[in-house]
Amino acid sequence: MTSTPTHLWRMLVWGRRLARHGALRPFEDPRAPRSIRFVARLARLGTNAPQTPDFAAGLSAVGPAAVKFGQALATRPDLIGIEAALDLVRLQDSLPPLPFAQMETVLNASYGKNSWRDYFKSIDPVAIGAASMAQVHAGITLDGRKVAIKMLRPGIEADLARAIDTYSWAAGHIELLGGEFARLRPRAVIATFKGWTEAELDLRREAASASELAETLLGEPDFIVPDIDWARSSRRVLVLDWVDGVKMNDTEGLAALDFDRRRLAEVLVNAFLAQAIGQGFFHADLHQGNLFVVPARDGHEARIAVIDFGIMGRINRRARMYLAEILFGLVTGNYKRVAEIHFEAGYVPPHHSVGAFATALRSVGEPIRGKRAKDVNITDLLEGLFSITRSFDMQVQPHLLLLQKTMVMVEGVALTLDPQVNMWEVAEPYVRGWVRDEMGPEAVIADRLVENNRALAQLPRIFRQWVAEHPIPGAAPEGPTLAPLPVRGARAGWSTPWLLLAAGLGAGAVHYLG
Structure with a gap:
């Protein structure tokens, strides 16, 4: 310690x-x-x-x-x-990237007694990307495929x-x-x-996340997740198919491409909604350095590809239902329902007024309704939201931190693709459809039946636990009476200069x- x-x-x-x-x-x-x-x-x-x-x-x-x-x-x-x-x-x-000689040590160690040359024809010693925990090199496999090789930094x-x-x-x-x-x-x-x-320090988990995300997005063919080379990947090394596209932070490269920017902005937003609301599993680091525009080819229009699956978010069905209702309420201006959801979810303490909270939300929501994102003063919007959280004693919800961050990222990237995009207009059809399909009468009844069945199945266990905690008098002799354990009080202040x-x-x- x-x-x-x-x-x-x-x-x-x-x-x-x-x-x-x-x-x-x-x-x-x-x-x-x-x-x-x-x-x-x-x-x-x-x-x-x-x-x-x-x-x-x-x-x-x-x-x-x-x-x-x-x-x-x-x-x-x-x-x-x-x-x-x-x-x-x-x-x-x-x-800055580390010299390849240092990364080569990591690579060889991950393959045990073998050398990396037993798996790759060549590896470019110049890194194509370097971040705080890992760096990436381009390589060619023995069968001639171009791949990206991600390696953890030594000692990280x-x-x-x-x-x-x-x-x-x-x-x-x-x-x-x-x-x-x-x-x-x-x-x-x-x-x-x-x-x-901890998740990012095991690249096998990142590979698994990429594989799961690819399954999640089978219904979004214009949003590409590269395939994982499992045979060449390990805890410290991740090998995946090369993405032949232009990074979204390459302004000049994007300008040279001919593609429908509005359409790709919609692809990005809908793919994110399909992840977060539709499946509850989403890529949580969707900044421009992790997204590519793949030019039109082989009968496909231009598509989006994503890399770097180290930070992924997951929210359960109940939280997704709350989120969808909140977004739908904001889109339609139903601030009373949005306020009620916050109280139902326990985000706002019950001693506050639902009506007062709805009015506070209206003060932030109405000024931006119908506006395009480029016309919204983000600083004023965030300050208004933070003021509400303080006024109504809203505690931070850790499970929603990644989601909140990613939503802001997605909006920023969509704006770089199409400065005229209206995020509410793009999101509204998906959210409306999801709310209709997942929260209509049939879906609600089915959810209740599942919950009730699960509750009934727990009754025997609950009964056994109650009997264990409330034994039948006289069934066993009582032990000696013990003094209560002392309660350690928390330190209330700073009592030393240190x-x-x-x-x-x-x-x-x-x-x-x-």
């Missing part, structure tokens, strides 16, 4: 690196607690930090784990602020484990401060981040930046 001094030392080092890039300046704000202001100013001394914070550069200086956490925090503008979230989007592919597992250990420690202390810190649930944020990274320092740097490094 890591000691408190070790956690503190790590945070001191990270805090200093962040301060050099001005990334702790927000904590010098007069509204911040005095102790946090003091630590942020102390960390900045002698650094010549810029006036404008460069969060992305600061996290890159801290290391790969911080870069990965920064990508996660980019999904939480309510936690770190809208400007910081937009800046952190730059961390999508931010690290240990680096992430150390960082997450300290993040969790700091998040626990921050949550004890209560108030807004508790409502934002930093421990849940770290737990969600930990789940993401923990005061942890609060300051912890808030800076985890609550906002990682």
